[in-house]
Amino acid sequence: MSTCWRSIILPPTVIPNTALPWTPNLVKTRFSIRKISIPILRALREEIEVLDVESAESGFLQKNPTVADAKEEEVDGAINSNGVAEFTESENNLTSYRPPPKRDSKKSEDDDNFRSRFKLRNGREVFEEKAYLVGVECKGDQDDTFGIEESLKELAQLADTAGLMVVDSTYQKLATPNPRTYIGSGKVAEIKTAIRALDVETVIFDDELSPGQLRNLEKAFGGDVRVCDRTALILDIFNQRAATHEAALQVALAQMEYQLPRLTKMWTHLERQAGGKVKGMGEKQIEVDKRILRTQIGTLKKELESVRQHRKQYRNRRFSVPVPVVSLVGYTNAGKSTLLNRLTGANVLAEDRLFATLDPTTRRVQVKNGKEFLLTDTVGFIQKLPTMLVAAFRATLEEIAESSLLVHVVDISHPLAQQQIDAVNKVLSELDVETIPKLTVWNKVDRTSDPHKVKMEAEKGEDVICISALNGVGLEEFCNAVHEKLKDSMVWVEALVPFDRGELLSTIHHVGMVEGTEYTANGTLIRAHVPLLLARQLTPMRQLCKS
Ligand SMILES: Nc1nc2c(ncn2[C@@H]2O[C@H](COP(=O)(O)OP(=O)(O)OP(=O)(O)O)[C@@H](O)[C@H]2O)c(=O)[nH]1
Numbered sequence: 010m011s012t013c014w015r016s017i018i019l020p021p022t023v024i025p026n027t028a029l030p031w032t033p034n035l036v037k038t039r040f041s042i043r044k045i046s047i048p049i050l051r052a053l054r055e056e057i058e059v060l061d062v063e064s065a066e067s068g069f070l071q072k073n074p075t076v077a078d079a080k081e082e083e084v085d086g087a088i089n090s091n092g093v094a095e096f097t098e099s100e101n102n103l104t105s106y107r108p109p110p111k112r113d114s115k116k117s118e119d120d121d122n123f124r125s126r127f128k129l130r131n132g133r134e135v136f137e138e139k140a141y142l143v144g145v146e147c148k149g150d151q152d153d154t155f156g157i158e159e160s161l162k163e164l165a166q167l168a169d170t171a172g173l174m175v176v177d178s179t180y181q182k183l184a185t186p187n188p189r190t191y192i193g194s195g196k197v198a199e200i201k202t203a204i205r206a207l208d209v210e211t212v213i214f215d216d217e218l219s220p221g222q223l224r225n226l227e228k229a230f231g232g233d234v235r236v237c238d239r240t241a242l243i244l245d246i247f248n249q250r251a252a253t254h255e256a257a258l259q260v261a262l263a264q265m266e267y268q269l270p271r272l273t274k275m276w277t278h279l280e281r282q283a284g285g286k287v288k289g290m291g292e293k294q295i296e297v298d299k300r301i302l303r304t305q306i307g308t309l310k311k312e313l314e315s316v317r318q319h320r321k322q323y324r325n326r327r328f329s330v331p332v333p334v335v336s337l338v339g340y341t342n343a344g345k346s347t348l349l350n351r352l353t354g355a356n357v358l359a360e361d362r363l364f365a366t367l368d369p370t371t372r373r374v375q376v377k378n379g380k381e382f383l384l385t386d387t388v389g390f391i392q393k394l395p396t397m398l399v400a401a402f403r404a405t406l407e408e409i410a411e412s413s414l415l416v417h418v419v420d421i422s423h424p425l426a427q428q429q430i431d432a433v434n435k436v437l438s439e440l441d442v443e444t445i446p447k448l449t450v451w452n453k454v455d456r457t458s459d460p461h462k463v464k465m466e467a468e469k470g471e472d473v474i475c476i477s478a479l480n481g482v483g484l485e486e487f488c489n490a491v492h493e494k495l496k497d498s499m500v501w502v503e504a505l506v507p508f509d510r511g512e513l514l515s516t517i518h519h520v521g522m523v524e525g526t527e528y529t530a531n532g533t534l535i536r537a538h539v540p541l542l543l544a545r546q547l548t549p550m551r552q553l554c555k556s
């Protein structure tokens with residue numbers, strides 16, 4: 010997971026146009042040269058026509074001397090350990106063909122295996138590192154509705170999404186986690202043996218580790234294996250997936266806040282890039298680094314604020330057209346984007362991976378009876394969602410808070426559907442949206458063993474609709490249910506609309522629920538449930554009606 014590791018260690022590289030001391034890499038690198046090991050560089054040189062490192066990185070290296078330095082050092086190492094002659098010949102004498110030196114078949118097989126571990130993920134080439142997963146089940150932990158094995162299964166899915174190859178996993182039941190190493194010393198020794206036997210490159214813990222625990226574990230495992238936790242993994246996926254400027258800023262901020270207490274000496278490059286001006290008078294390096302990082306966090310927050318102001322203006326413009334907004338919320342991979350695509354013909358990425366969507370997308374849905382509403386697709390939730398990520402995405406999630414109706418999409422075919430529902434409700438309660446009317450949608454009924462039985466179950470529940478977003482089953486019923494629910498959030502009006510305001514009448518018909526119309530000498534008398542904003546627009550006519 011080269012990109013994963015890169016983002017854990019280095020500042021994220023996707024923040025254009027900032028006055029940060031380090032220069033962001035605007036050409037998104039496919040992986041971090043800085044952290045690429047000697048054998049990877051060797052393979053890269055052999056594969057030069059596939060992955061032209063020099064040209065791909067040249068712009069970046071000029072801007073980022075630290076990375077360039079690191080690259081040089083490691084290339085030298087590769088040459089020394091592999092023999093200079095082989096590379097020099099192939100690079101300097103490209104026209105005359107000479108058969109490659111015979112390599113023993115084991116080495117060639119290793120190289121092939123090695124090369125096959127470069128995978129394309131989210132449009133980037135990443136090195137598929139071997140990962141080992143570790144979980145802890147604390148006895149008497151009431152909060153975790155997910156069992157440890159299920160939670161590790163989900164962690165494996167997250168690792169796969171980030172581009173890692175999970176080679177094995179283990180867990181331990183403890184009364185309380187060990188404050189030094191999170192797991193007990195026996196488990197540490199067991200994992201150390203597995204690391205050697207399986208060539209593990211990254212060990213991922215299913216819970217957030219303290220900075221001290223991270224350091225102690227890295228030391229205990231021998232120093233040459235990376236240790237990270239679920240939060241870092243999720244942050245990395247978000248970093249890989251962030252497609253818009255705002256999402257990139259939000260993730261960058263969350264990553265930096267995660268980094269701050271975990272800073273070690275590796276941040277010395279920040280100081281160099283700040284032109285040495287920050288060299289402290291007797292200040293420890295780590296303090297300097299922390300100060301620089303805090304400044305960067307401040308800069309990011311300011312930039313994020315200005316982006317948010319922009320979006321707010323856009324949202325206000327949208328609200329001037331009083332179409333009700335319906336937000337799709339739910340566990341990651343439940344089928345929210347598939348439902349949006351199906352209903353609106355949108356082309357939002359929907360795939361069988363966690364966190365396919367980060368940015369909200371809103372589209373207009375036209376229902377058969379001429380009614381319409383706006384449907385917003387949002388970022389999915391997950392159990393143990395890092396609080397800093399909820400905080401970072403709060404602005405995006407504000408869209409949810411401003412909607413007229415929440416549609417909770419559930420993957421009913423998932424064995425842990427109920428636990429996922431609970432996890433989503435927990436996040437929703439953190440967002441203070443309990444007052445917004447809610448409709449529950451049981452999606453993927455086609456994947457259940459007995460769709461008919463599931464439908465009967467749904468009918469027993471209040472406000473539950475069964476659908477299959479993939480094949481379109483139940484969508485008409487869904488739209489009708491949305492409309493009925495929207496009525497709950499609407500205001501009852503009786504208004505006398507003058508004949509020259511015909512456009513208002515058609516808006517009322519589009520977005521409201523008309524109960525009756527009457528033509529009078531002064532205009533059309535209309536009785537309807539309408540969204541609050543439209544009711545406000547109709548206020549003078551409502552007064553007219555009363556008089
Ligand atoms: N069988 C079946 N698969 C579905 C259905 N709806 C969605 N899927 C599949 O489930 C996977 C996830 O769908 P998405 O629409 O990306 O899920 P999402 O909720 O947007 O996920 P995030 O963006 O990660 O939060 C995709 O492979 C879809 O094809 C359905 O009704 N039936």
Ligand SMILES: [Mg+2]
Nearest residue numbers: 345346365366
């Ligand atoms: Mg999605």
